Amino acid sequence: MFAKVHPTKHFPHVSLLVPGSAGTYLGVTLDLQTTIAGILAVRLIVAIHRAGRGIDVAAAAVGAGTDLRSRCGCILCRRC
Numbered sequence: 001m002f003a004k005v006h007p008t009k010h011f012p013h014v015s016l017l018v019p020g021s022a023g024t025y026l027g028v029t030l031d032l033q034t035t036i037a038g039i040l041a042v043r044l045i046v047a048i049h050r051a052g053r054g055i056d057v058a059a060a061a062v063g064a065g066t067d068l069r070s071r072c073g074c075i076l077c078r079r080c
Contacts, residue, residue, distance in 0.1 A: 006013040027035045 004014045
């Protein structure tokens with residue numbers, strides 16, 4: 001359901017609308033201190049999830065024999 005892609009713009013619109021509308025509703029109904037604490041908690045959870053996922057992707061690439069370094073020896077260099 002959340003992965004449904006917009007027919008003309010080609011982005012996952014449901015995954016943006018549902019959390020956005022839920023966050024707006026909670027932001028309007030709760031007091032400011034609780035809303036700010038919730039926003040910070042969600043940002044922290046998302047950051048931890050993204051960091052963990054990045055480590056998983058890098059480990060899978062190395063495990064598959066993919067070299068993450070470019071020809072000059074730096075990681076993800078655009079000059080090479």
